[in-house]
Amino acid sequence: MTPKTRALEREEELAGLAVRASACQLCPQLVESRSQVVFGAGDASAQLMFVGEAPGASEDREGVPFVGASGKLLDTLLEEIGLSRQEVFIANVLKCRPPENRDPRPDEVANCSPWLEAQLAVVEPALVVTLGNFATRLLRGDPAPIGKVRGRPEVVAVGSRSVRLYPLFHPAAALYRRPNLELLREDFARIPSLLELGPPDQPRDEPVTDKAVPEGEEEPAREAGDAPVPAEDERPGGQLGLF
Ligand code: URA
Numbered sequence: 001m002t003p004k005t006r007a008l009e010r011e012e013e014l015a016g017l018a019v020r021a022s023a024c025q026l027c028p029q030l031v032e033s034r035s036q037v038v039f040g041a042g043d044a045s046a047q048l049m050f051v052g053e054a055p056g057a058s059e060d061r062e063g064v065p066f067v068g069a070s071g072k073l074l075d076t077l078l079e080e081i082g083l084s085r086q087e088v089f090i091a092n093v094l095k096c097r098p099p100e101n102r103d104p105r106p107d108e109v110a111n112c113s114p115w116l117e118a119q120l121a122v123v124e125p126a127l128v129v130t131l132g133n134f135a136t137r138l139l140r141g142d143p144a145p146i147g148k149v150r151g152r153p154e155v156v157a158v159g160s161r162s163v164r165l166y167p168l169f170h171p172a173a174a175l176y177r178r179p180n181l182e183l184l185r186e187d188f189a190r191i192p193s194l195l196e197l198g199p200p201d202q203p204r205d206e207p208v209t210d211k212a213v214p215e216g217e218e219e220p221a222r223e224a225g226d227a228p229v230p231a232e233d234e235r236p237g238g239q240l241g242l243f
Pocket of ligand 1: 052053054055056059064065066067068070071092
């Protein structure tokens, strides 16, 4: 399949998912509070994907993620590293606006995460930047706060895929606290070099061999800066408890 054909296929797959998501009724309170489902936007073949928390009032109105104040800052930070939102894919943990912009609830995150996993499986980005605590905790499968893990790339398992993750502060946190903005800017500056690493090896890329690996044999070397992919039974709810 040519890259162009694959790109069209990804667009169609995402469009089909968006149609299905738009009718989602899994979270009664969110169905009540949303004007529409904010599925995600951008290039279906993007190498870089951002995952935020949930749509706010502007996003709920326009049906597009990150179009409010946080979105304006995201656009600026992207521009500073020579990228535009058309070249990336932007999604959220929750596709519906929580009432009064309250935090996503665990049951809502669990209900909604299959959409995110499906988006990741279609887009297959080389790098996933999580913005803030909710996206970072979900995709890392660990409750460590963003302040502890920001700016540290690692490879994690999401469903059956290995994903290169780069947790960063949420732009809203940078709008509230100037020092966070400087850190976010510094962390953004590393994105181009992380993109150059390309996607991490996928489990299915491993060579098929019927030779047993002798005990004590060293594991293959990992790329510098990558944390080990957790063993199957350490993955949170296999990984997101999806599908
Ligand atoms: N904050 C988010 O996390 N997502 C949006 O889409 C907008 C603001």
